[in-house]
Structures are given as structure tokens and as C-alpha cells.
Amino acid sequence: MIRVVLPAHLRILARVDGEVTVEAAQATQGAVLDALERRFPELAGTIRDHVTKQRRPFIRFFACGQDLSHDSPDAPLPGAVASGAEPFLIVGAIAGG
């Protein structure tokens, strides 16, 4: 189980409060986003491109005090995220508003 924190716009869109949890096939960014979009189909396209799966330019991925935005989607997430001790943060970049 992986904990995910969504930015405010996407919490409203997904009709959730606070964190959400997903069961990802692997503890990677790509697998977490796949699981998130399966659970909340309305989020497809709002975090990464529908086709290329590229992160949208004004979205950042943080966890454990690190910026993971430029990591490969297939790279393992930090152990604390994989274990559920820390959340995976999806953040709207400061330049986006």
C-alpha cells in the first residue's frame, strides 16, 4: 500500500479529502500512477500525458524531502514510500497558478 498526496485541484476532482492509498504492482512512480489512474479514472491526463506518459510540465513528484520529478518512471521509490511510512507527493509547481 502506497500513500499518495494529491494537489488541491485533483483532490476536488477525485472527490477525496487528504491522502489516498493505492495498491501498486511495483513501488515505482509509473506503477503508482497507473494504480492511481485505475482507482480514479478522472485523473488520467491531469498528472501525465495520456499517450506519452510524460509528467506534465507544472507537476512535481516529491518524497522523503527529495525531488523525484526527474527520476525514471521505472526507478524504485524510496523504501519509506514503498513501506507506507512516507507519502508520495504530487505537487503543483509554484509557476503553475
Place this chain on the structure above:
Amino acid sequence: MGKNMSGVRVLVGTRKGAFVLTSDGKRQKWDVSGPHFAGWELFHVKGSPADPNRLWASQWTGWHGQLIQRSDDGGKTWAPVDNKFIYDGIPGTHQWYDGTAHPWEFKRVWHLEPSLTDPDTVYAGVEDAALFRSTDGGGSWQELSGLRGHGSGPKWQPGAGGMCLHTIVIDPANPKRMYIAISSAGAFRTEDGGETWQPINQGLKSEYIPDPNAEVGHCVHRIAMHPSRPDVLFMQKHWDVMRSDNAGTLWHEISGNLPTDFGFVIDVHAHEPDTIYVVPIKSDYEHYPLDGKLRVYRSRTGGNEWEALTNGLPQSDCYVNVLRDAMCVDKLDPCGVYFGTTGGQVYASPDAGDNWAPIVRDLPAVLSVEVQSLS
């Protein structure tokens, strides 16, 4: 037509959400609801003529991109529908701002045009310019790629707002015939329901392209039609107000005595096919009214002879803009006219433009205004 109608619902898209303004047939007192989709840019909100409870909204932010929302209860509740706008085939290139070739990339939906007869069918005009259609209530979108593929696409170039398909006009007498306009490629017509398209820009003259009379490259801002006379089209171009009497095959200028013929909006009175409205804007450099006076101009002669309408509109120190989707008319009698400004005002005239009053004064910048006449 208007006698049986009891009220109006004005759908307003702004830079930070959508607002729904409702009134009875007198159109003096208004209820305001919103912001809906707070914090998102609402490029366009429009109702289905076939089912007034069905509304469509184009919702966008730089963070999260494009969403399409649908309401089936007149705007009380909304749900997102499909937001995948995938170009058909290999998209190819158009001209970038600097004239170099640039690949087509989807950015956003500028305009949603519901079918006149089928509540489940809606057209979407997008940036980079293309036309999409859904026939399943927004469950999926397919590109009508004959438009982009008709041959001139590599010559199209972005206007200041981007290379957007912003105008979609459906012929009520012939559902196979539609018109679209792109900034800045020009106007196009289909006679076969969107399969094939031809540019219809003869008579347009634009000094900002190498050949002022070229087949494509014109920055058309908006096209309007009266449903009773679908072969007559009115156009606000970047500069010049134009008219065609043969479904766009040939255009002629009708700017006449306008103080400036730059502008974005143009619309036609609901019951008088030769009464048209524009809001002159000073210039392409200065996107605000001339002399700080917000004036709607009305022609009752199908163009050339224009009168300024000023009652209730600010006549000093006004420097707002009125964007291309931000004017509309209702079907009541007398005809109501509405427009919204980048300063956040939405003005209504319940008497065809003679008198104006703000419905709201302090919304975020208004991107679009549409009205539904309700029975």
C-alpha cells in the same frame, strides 16, 4: 418565439471558474451561482439546444491540462467525461511564431459546440487547431482530421492567443454543412458533415501575411449566422468586419462608419437577421475600447451603417477587452444581448442593446458568455 419563454440562464466562463446567472423574462434581477470549478480556466460553457439541461464545460489549468465536464441537470451537478484528444495519424507540422515548422501538440479546448439536434453529439475546437467530435455524450472524442489534412496545414500559424480553432457554426438547415475558424489560418467550410473541408477566405485582406489575399493565414476572430438565413455569414476579423451572402464563398467588408474595425465578438439579433452587434477595440496593440468608452455598435442594415450603444456602459476610463466567445443573444422578445469583459463585468441588455446594466461587476476575467432561453 419568445412569448412562451420564461427566463434565461447565462453561462459564464472565466479565468478562475464558471458562473451561472439566471433571471426571469424581464432580465432585471439575477441570481448568481459559482464559482464552479473554482481556480480553473473555463474557456467555454455552452448548453445543448436539443436538451437545455445538458451543459458542456471546457476546464483547463496549466498544472493539470484539459478536462471536459458535463451537466445533465442544468448546471446543478457536473461530472468529468473523456479528456483524451488524440490527433488522428501523424499530426505533421504547422508554422511556429518564428515561421519555422512546429509539430502539432494538443494544448486545450477553446470552444464546445453542441449539436443542434442530438444531445449526445458535441464538437470541440482545440489548440493546436483541430476539430474533434463526440457522439456518445463525451465518452470519447474523434478528430475530424479532413480539416487538418486538407493540405494547407503546414502554412497555418498561431495568433497571439495560440493556434486555436475557436469558432464552430452549424447550419441549421443543412446538418452536413458547418463552418469553423482558426487563428490564424482563416475560415473553412464542410459540406459533408466534417469529412472534407475547403478554405473560404476569398475577399479577406490581411496586411500581416506576405500575400494579403492568400487562401489561408487570415486571423478570423469570430463568425456569426442567423439561423433563418444560413447562407449569410458575418465575421469579425483581426481587423475588418466582413459579410458573405453565399456561405463564405466570397466576403466583402461592412466596417462602414465603425470608429475602429478591430475586435473579437460579433453576433446577430435573434429575430432580425440584419441586426448585428460588434464591440470595436482600439487596435491589435491596444486591446481596449477607443477613448476609454465601452460601446457596443449595432447595425440594423446588415453592416456598413453602425450606431453606438452606450446607455448603461462606462463612457470614461474603461480599458477592458471583450474576448471572442464573450457575446451572445437570447431568443426572448425583445431580444436580450449579453457580453463579458476581461475586467470581470457581464453586461446585459434586455432590449436589443438600447439599455445596458451589469449583472455582475467583479468576476475574474471573462472568457466566454453563452445564454440559454428557458421555457
